Amino acid sequence: MPIHPPRSDALTDTNPASVATTRPLPQLSAELIAVIVAVTGDSPRILTLDRGLRLPSGPFETGHRSLQAGVRSWVERQTHHALGHIEQLYTFADQDRLEDPDPKQVISVSYLGLTLEAPASGDPGVGWQGWYRYFPWEDHRQGLPGVLGPILDALEQWVHRAHSVEVRRARTRRVHHTFGVGGERWNEEWTLQRYELLYEAGLVQESLRRQNRFPAERRLATGEAMQHDHRRILATGIARLRAKIKYRPVVFELLPEAFTYLRLQKAVEALAGRRVHKQNFRRLIAFQKLVEPTGGMENKTGGRPARLYRFRRAVLQERIMAGSKLPLARLE
Amino acid sequence: MPIHPPRSDALTDTNPASVATTRPLPQLSAELIAVIVAVTGDSPRILTLDRGLRLPSGPFETGHRSLQAGVRSWVERQTHHALGHIEQLYTFADQDRLEDPDPKQVISVSYLGLTLEAPASGDPGVGWQGWYRYFPWEDHRQGLPGVLGPILDALEQWVHRAHSVEVRRARTRRVHHTFGVGGERWNEEWTLQRYELLYEAGLVQESLRRQNRFPAERRLATGEAMQHDHRRILATGIARLRAKIKYRPVVFELLPEAFTYLRLQKAVEALAGRRVHKQNFRRLIAFQKLVEPTGGMENKTGGRPARLYRFRRAVLQERIMAGSKLPLARLE
């Protein structure tokens, strides 16, 4: 199935619509890209094509009633996975999209969707990948991840490559703040900023690829790359989701009908890449009346059996956008 | 200056790029729309064209380096107002855009910008308008606004026009929740949801216009309408800004270099459409070290002179996206 239609150069120059305006209108096309997230056990996973190299995506077509309908259609065509609620992430049309020397403009519109993982089908290469494969430095559940050391060393070198003192100072501060070192604290929501910093510092494959440079001796431990700017879009999705779970009850979209408190907590921790205090977590969930007991029990816990709960869908009505906080607001 | 170029129907049918894909690619164009906000005294204002009927906007053109560059260019061309930081609001391409029976697809990308008000120039009709002119029910600084009564009555009627009990019940609940009545509390962030509810209930001019119905006897006090869906975009901008001032120090973009606590508070209240407790507001601002005294005083206060402060730009570095809360989190 052809994902990207071959581009034609016809029509690029004379666009009749441009006669009356000051500048010509470009030959536009729109690309729809989806970040589809699920949580399996304690691993946050995303739906990918080409064995993890790309996100589901395709052009906005005439048959599509809306952008959202277009994304749905592409994800379902490519992965045979039905989607629930999806939300828009970001739109851009910067000329710096990779591997596309064609002067025609492409507008990329990305979406974030949450589901339960289902066995993938569709084209070969379709499947679920843990998102920390692309961002190993983002998982702080076991304390500071090992990859962080080499990354900070490389960033240190990048700081020193700057020519003026002011630039070096600014870079140092930026590294400290985004990565939570030097007296600063780690903020898991800054996934995008961290990725962009690594990109600018030439520490991810995508930025080297762009300059036709390839990491030779310098073997970077900065996660798997993706095609085009899909990894940046994924970073945007992770950041958005990490921010959102704190004030809206979206985790439940990633859980089955009945679940234990621990499973809920593990899902939150998986997404946030941080651990939370168990007792306080329960207290907060219970206090907000987000869930109600199903009556059933789970006894494959390895210890005392756990009560099963279900999400009280009513809260979506009660507080359409209101707070349903998770104990991530402060530092652990 | 022609804002919207005349549309041509040539090229609509045979697009060579569509040959290899399953469905034809539409003849696309992108419209860039800007919500530019300032606060003057205690009135939140937006930059408009056509005496308040439209927001600055124009098509994405070949010369534009990026979407953001395109918006800037349009705003500056149309209003001669230089912009500072702007951020993306939303993108859509739904077929239900008004007054456009043309089957060609238009993708609308909207942006939100914050500035200081400067005397407007450019085309005649360019100027600043208070935003409560379009949303009179959104200003709760003097308690419940008078327009709210008739609006709720009209919504009541809409509830009763539903045919089944379930629909009536659902509508009632929706009205209660979005408008904060019937035991619920007003949430100023739901500006968009309220507008959409009024739209669906046929209580804003835009929705009647769409069905070629015009409010005859039923004189609606639901604010000034705008062209196309610009009022909806404005509602999106207001909602975003109201949410954002609570966790990011963006109000300062709307204030001059030096300001008093009261002026800062008035700006926050203007945006939020709510009042806040003065002493606690000061405490919160002071505690967070968001500002530092300039040393100067303001003595046209009408009472005891007030200290002047400036925003500590350093906090933007210190907490790139971190919390800088304003006392709006809870209800007043």
Add this chain to the structure above:
DNA sequence: CCAGTTATACTCACAATGAGCATTAAATGC
């Protein structure tokens, strides 16, 4: 001097949160 107006300091009660201890209920290995 006064009343009126606004700025600013401070207090108090209570809710929310982080951290930890203690107890309970099951499975598992011996």
Add this chain to the structure above:
DNA sequence: GCATTTAATGCTCATTGTGAGTATAACTGG
């Protein structure tokens, strides 16, 4: 059957954050 392990669940306590109010200071116009 019993000790051990694992996890669920209940509870306390100190600290901080927040809403609300009182008190005082510093100016204006009469």
